[in-house]
Amino acid sequence: MLHVLIVEPYTGKRARIKKMVQEMGHIVVGEARDRGEAIELMEQGWPTLLLTDLMLPRLEGLALVRQVYEQRIPVVTIVLSDNTRFDYVRQSMQAGAIDYLLKPVKAEELRRALQRAEERVGYFHAAHREFVQAQQFFERLDRLQPGEIIQKHAEMIQSMQSFEEGQQGERLGLFRMLYAKWHYVLKKHGLHLDEPISWEREEEAIAYFQRLCEFWLAQSASAADNSVKLNVKRACDYIRENYRSDHTLAEVSGRFGMSVSYFSVQIKKYTGYSFVNYLNRVRIEKAKELLLQPNLKIYEVAGEVGYDTLQYFNKVFKQAVQMTPGEYRRRLGI
DSSP: OOEEEEEOSOHHHHHHHHHHHHHTTOEEEEEESSHHHHHHHHHHHOOSEEEEESOTGGGHHHHHHHHHHHTTOOOEEEEEESOOOHHHHHHHHHTTOSEEEESSOOHHHHHHHHHHHHHHHHHHHHHHHHHHHHHHHHHTTTTSOHHHHHHHHHHHHHHHHTOOSSOHHHHHHHHHHHHHHHHHHHHHTTOOOOOOOOOOSHHHHHHHHHHHHHHHHHTTHHHHHHHHHHHHHHHHHHHHHTTTSOOOHHHHHHHTTOOHHHHHHHHHHHHSSOHHHHHHHHHHHHHHHHTTOTTSOHHHHHHHTTOSOHHHHHHHHHHHHSSOHHHHHHHTTO
């Protein structure tokens, strides 16, 4: 069963098409007279099929079909038209339409077109879910706090990464959709990231999207400051709670939706320490607590706070405290 959005400027023609679609067992989720109404309804009702007149005023129907294609909106498109010009047919098909039906539309032709659309919708089903999530994110982008933007953006990318209904190429298709959405939003706000698209693998795509997100945040840096601090604080809390584990800068920055370079700058700005120095500082503070327990050997303390070798623990401890762990104990009379 298809969820159909009908775009037709004339009420009588729209009613006739609606009746035919419903008689064929499908649901009409919206009716629009022009491109503007269609986009608004598409964002509210999330149809699986766009059934649009080609001409509308000033060929807006063709522009609508192109917009759906360029933004990688997972909606199947069928074009209706009074015009038989080949270049219109060609442009519609190049923009992703699966069929081009002449008006007045015959019931049997529409039925066959809807059957083909149902076959295509199966391919779009899982991608449609991801698109809705992305659309909701971008609709709220102006209202979200910067820290929320980083968090929700990371969650959205993780959801796309977990997409398993198909091969890796389909996941890259979702990333291309996200790329199109980001640049559509940036263009809408008069912004342009002077960096060409340069990714082929998922890891490169994720890093690229993080830079896009950070570019957006940089446009409102003063408003972002407190919220970004909150997100960095969450990362620092995570380090303090998991200081025993081996952590890398890439692992922690990725967990909290930031690129390595951005997180490096922010943690230094927030704590006064580089990532490695902050991790060592947390571990050494915990080690100082454990050294107060005389029953623990120094090598046991080293292992307890995440150091693989006693030699490296001694070196880091002396750099931080200006004495070895043994000297620290003796100074405290232990």
